[in-house]
Amino acid sequence: MIVLVVKRILSHKLRTILNILSVLIGAGFLLFVLGLSNGIEEKFISTLNKLSSNIVIVVPLKINNVLFLQREIRTGVAMELFKENLLNKIKLLPGIKAVSPTIQLTLKVNNKSYQVTGIETKLAPQIILSNIELERGRIYRSKKEVILGPIVAEDLDVKVGDSINIEGKTVKVVGILKRAGTSLLNSDNVIFGDYDFVKSFGHLPPKRIAAIVAISENASLAAQEILKLLDRAYGITKEDDRWYSVITSESISKQLSQMLFIVKAFFIAISLVSVLVSLIVISNNAYMNVADKYREIATLKVLGMRNKDVILLTIAEALVLSLTGLILAIVFVLIGASFMSLLKITISDIVIITLFTIIGTVLASYFPARHAAKIEPAEALRYE
Amino acid sequence: MEKKEVIRLENVYKSYWDGEQLLEVLKNVNVTIYEGEFVSIVAPSGSGKSTLLHIMGLLDKPTKGKVYLQGKDVLTLKDDELAHFRGKHIGFVFQSFNLIPELTALENVMLPMWIIGVPEEEAEIRAKQLLERVGLGHRLNFIPAKLSGGQKQRVAIARALANNPSIIFGDEPTGNLDEDTAKEILELFLELHRQGNTLVIVTHDMKVAKLAQRILTIKNKTVVEL
Ligand SMILES: Nc1ncnc2c1ncn2[C@@H]1O[C@H](COP(=O)(O)OP(=O)(O)OP(=O)(O)O)[C@@H](O)[C@H]1O
Ligand SMILES: [Mg+2]
Numbered sequence: 248m249i250v251l252v253v254k255r256i257l258s259h260k261l262r263t264i265l266n267i268l269s270v271l272i273g274a275g276f277l278l279f280v281l282g283l284s285n286g287i288e289e290k291f292i293s294t295l296n297k298l299s300s301n302i303v304i305v306v307p308l309k310i311n312n313v314l315f316l317q318r319e320i321r322t323g324v325a326m327e328l329f330k331e332n333l334l335n336k337i338k339l340l341p342g343i344k345a346v347s348p349t350i351q352l353t354l355k356v357n358n359k360s361y362q363v364t365g366i367e368t369k370l371a372p373q374i375i376l377s378n379i380e381l382e383r384g385r386i387y388r389s390k391k392e393v394i395l396g397p398i399v400a401e402d403l404d405v406k407v408g409d410s411i412n413i414e415g416k417t418v419k420v421v422g423i424l425k426r427a428g429t430s431l432l433n434s435d436n437v438i439f440g441d442y443d444f445v446k447s448f449g450h451l452p453p454k455r456i457a458a459i460v461a462i463s464e465n466a467s468l469a470a471q472e473i474l475k476l477l478d479r480a481y482g483i484t485k486e487d488d489r490w491y492s493v494i495t496s497e498s499i500s501k502q503l504s505q506m507l508f509i510v511k512a513f514f515i516a517i518s519l520v521s522v523l524v525s526l527i528v529i530s531n532n533a534y535m536n537v538a539d540k541y542r543e544i545a546t547l548k549v550l551g552m553r554n555k556d557v558i559l560l561t562i563a564e565a566l567v568l569s570l571t572g573l574i575l576a577i578v579f580v581l582i583g584a585s586f587m588s589l590l591k592i593t594i595s596d597i598v599i600i601t602l603f604t605i606i607g608t609v610l611a612s613y614f615p616a617r618h619a620a621k622i623e624p625a626e627a628l629r630y631e
Numbered sequence: 632m633e634k635k636e637v638i639r640l641e642n643v644y645k646s647y648w649d650g651e652q653l654l655e656v657l658k659n660v661n662v663t664i665y666e667g668e669f670v671s672i673v674a675p676s677g678s679g680k681s682t683l684l685h686i687m688g689l690l691d692k693p694t695k696g697k698v699y700l701q702g703k704d705v706l707t708l709k710d711d712e713l714a715h716f717r718g719k720h721i722g723f724v725f726q727s728f729n730l731i732p733e734l735t736a737l738e739n740v741m742l743p744m745w746i747i748g749v750p751e752e753e754a755e756i757r758a759k760q761l762l763e764r765v766g767l768g769h770r771l772n773f774i775p776a777k778l779s780g781g782q783k784q785r786v787a788i789a790r791a792l793a794n795n796p797s798i799i800f801g802d803e804p805t806g807n808l809d810e811d812t813a814k815e816i817l818e819l820f821l822e823l824h825r826q827g828n829t830l831v832i833v834t835h836d837m838k839v840a841k842l843a844q845r846i847l848t849i850k851n852k853t854v855v856e857l
Contacts, residue, residue: 251742254733546729549690550743550790551718553711625691628725629681 252563259536263568266532270572271579273525274604277518278580281596284511286589291429292500292507301377302431303470303495304349305329305337305459305477310492327490328455333480340472342463345373348456350446351437356413357403362437363393363413365445366460374462375424379434383407384422393440394422396433413438414448431496466495522603525572526611533565533615544619545627554620561619565612566605573604634665636702637798637829638687640854643696645682656682658852660696664798664831669824671843672833673857678849680833681802687831688800689717701797718747722791722799726806728783730775736762736786737771743793754793761789765819781812788819792828799823801832805839817842 256263307328331348338346347370354363366374372386375394384407387394393413395405400423405411409420418440427434451457463469470493483489537544544557552560577597584590645657656679664670664687674680685691686698689705698705700720708716722743730739737758744754762768765785775783784804791799801820805813821842824830832843840846846857 250738251731251734251745254738258733542729543731546731547742547746548714549717549723549729551714551716551746551794553714555711556746623691625682625685628690628729 252560252567255536255540256564256567259539262532262535266528266568267572267575269525269528270569270604271576273518273522274573274600275576275580276521277515277603278576278592278596278600279583279590280511280514280518281600282580282584282590282592284507284514285591285593285596286587288504288507289591290589292503300496301462301464301466302374303461303463303466303473303493304431305461305473305491305493307457307491309490310494328452328457329459329491331454331456333477334456334459336476336480337459337461337473340469340476342465342469342472343461344464345370345462347371347374347460348442348458349460350442350449350451350457352445352449354414354445354448356399356438357411359403361399362433363445363448364432364437364439365442366439367442371439371441374460375432375434375439377462378430378432379427380425382423382425384420387421387440390441390444391418392421393418393438394424395420395439396424396435396437397426398435399438413440418444431494431499467497470495470498522607526607529565529569529608530611530615532568533561533612534618536564537561537615537619541622541627544622545624548622548624549628557620557622558613558616561616562609562612565608565615569604569608573601576600636663637666637700638662638664638831639699640687640693641697641699643686643693643698645679645686645691645693655852657686657693657849657854660854662687662847662854664829666797666829667824667827668845669820669830669843670832670845670847671840672831672847672849672854673835673837673840674849676835679852680835680849683849683854684800684802684831684833688721688723689713690723715747718743719794720797722794722796724784724787724791724799724801724804726803728775728780728787728807730783730786730790732775735772735774736767736778736782736789739775739786740789740793743790747794749794758789758793761792762786764792765789779812780808781815784808784812784816785819788816788823792823798829798831801830803834804832805834805836813839 334346334348337343347367350365352363352365353360356363368387368389376386381394382397384394393411395403400406400420403411405420407420407423410417411420424434449457461469461473474493477483477491477493478489481491547557547560577600580590581592584592640660640662643657643660644655646653646655648654660683672680672683682691686693689698689700692706700716705713705716731742734742737755740758740761741754744757749757759768759771762771765788767782767785767789770778770782775786778786788804804820805816808816817839820830820832830843832839834840847854848857849855
């Protein structure tokens with residue numbers, strides 16, 4: 248019987264190729280989109296979680312969308328600033344291990360613009376090194392020393408021991424960080440230096456601080472405590488009235504996941520359109536085969552083939568085509584994945600897409616198959 | 632010796648809805664075909680020969696009346712049971728061969744065995760034997776397009792014999808063949824008859840009809856002996 252299925256398929260080469268191609272494109276696109284969103288999720292969200300899970304950042308800004316986080320801190324659109332004494336109150340909260348004021352400014356370094364983050368020198372080892380390792384050198388110990396993120400170091404082409412010029416002031420590079428990828432401190436792309444040193448380039452009023460960075464074993468719990476403290480201190484009762492935000496890597500990845508989910512849903516919806524087109528092609532192909540093989544199907548029935556076997560035969564033909572297209576799609580996407588690190592195909596994606604293809608093909612070819620089963624042999628063979 | 636019946640039609644009527652009006656083709660038909668018989672049905676075109684053959688061959692159902700195969704009332708069977716029953720008990724040979732073009736001669740003969748579930752090796756052995764019997768042992772792997780009309784009809788005859796049927800029907804089996812080839816095919820039918828097969832052949836050619844031991848015709852929509 249398999250012989251019959253295969254030979255019938257091969258008898259319409261062009262039609263067969265088009266059908267396989269359409270499944271290849273539909274399933275391939277869907278698999279590509281799934282793989283891409285896996286890759287993005289893994290690259291950004293999981294590294295974020297791993298790298299900065301103990302950091303809490305408090306900013307005097309209402310941040311609704313994490314995508315704008317960096318920009319909002321930088322442009323300093325804050326209406327109000329925290330008072331210095333807030334630091335001491337946060338220090339006393341349970342679970343907080345270290346607290347430092349922090350500031351991030353865009354400054355000219357050797358005539359190029361870079362992000363420079365200030366963290367108190369005595370807390371720098373604890374805050375920075377608890378998250379990121381040094382590639383070489385050591386952490387800064389004075390206002391005259393800085394450490395660089397790996398991308399900055401490469402960009403500026405400097406080594407440990409070199410001096411750099413920050414807005415006219417010369418400082419020594421004493422350490423270079425290891426590459427960390429996405430992290431809450433964005434450490435690959437910034438220069439870290441003493442808080443007072445960096446602050447001196449800004450225009451903060453006295454006894455005010457722009458942002459706070461804290462370290463805690465349990466960042467989400469600490470974040471809640473800090474939020475409570477701030478609400479009490481500023482008499483805020485409604486979430487909408489808050490002019491400050493407390494950010495942890497968890498809160499960011501939650502927001503990122505939500506956004507990614509929307510993006511993913513959007514792309515899957517688009518690829519479902521192409522899947523739908525494939526299903527229409529499969530169905531149409533099966534209908535054409537039935538119409539073409541009208542007499543042949545009648546002959547099979549004359550020879551004793553049951554209606555349900557006629558249905559199975561038609562569906563089997565469609566399935567062979569679809570699965571061929573699917574296998575090609577999987578092979579192509581896997582080859583693509585070996586070149587593109589952002590493309591991450593999991594076994595479960597392949598299982599899902601295979602089930603999807605099988606169910607879709609059975610549904611798409613069922614109606615043509617039933618049409619074939621309804622052929623009356625006596626009627627079909629009357630016109631000799 | 633008591634003759635064993637293969638097919639019996641009892642008060643069979645067949646009419647078609649031809650657009651608006653009812654067209655009666657067969658009326659009060661009573662026929663019995665016995666085992667080992669060679670029967671021909673000769674009648675002019677449009678008189679209902681194919682209709683009668685299709686009813687006897689369990690391909691079509693009468694509007695009214697009963698059809699018995701070896702004493703069994705086949706009209707009580709469900710569609711799928713009937714199909715299986717047909718595959719096992721009835722062989723067909725058509726004017727236009729109706730071979731499956733993608734399959735080789737051997738596969739075409741194996742097809743009826745595949746359909747009723749005969750094991751592959753057994754089917755292959757039997758198909759080879761049958762093709763040898765019809766003189767095509769050297770054309771096993773030819774597709775129909777590579778065979779002559781007479782060879783195609785031989786493959787069709789081998790296919791009709793595949794499941795060792797109780798009866799073989801031929802609807803104008805020589806209609807598409809030239810005179811010499813037709814003679815060969817008729818000779819093959821006679822040979823099958825001598826070997827004990829039950830044959831019913833429809834034709835509008837009296838010369839062909841006369842080869843049979845029993846000749847039927849359709850007169851006034853009913854079947855009579857000639
Ligand atoms: N499905 C159908 N619907 C309507 N009329 C039909 C149908 N099948 C057969 N007929 C009619 O029944 C009559 C008998 O047809 P049938 O094919 O049995 O004749 P036949 O004797 O085999 O003719 P021929 O020698 O041309 O093959 C014809 O008038 C035909 O038009
Ligand atoms: Mg006819």
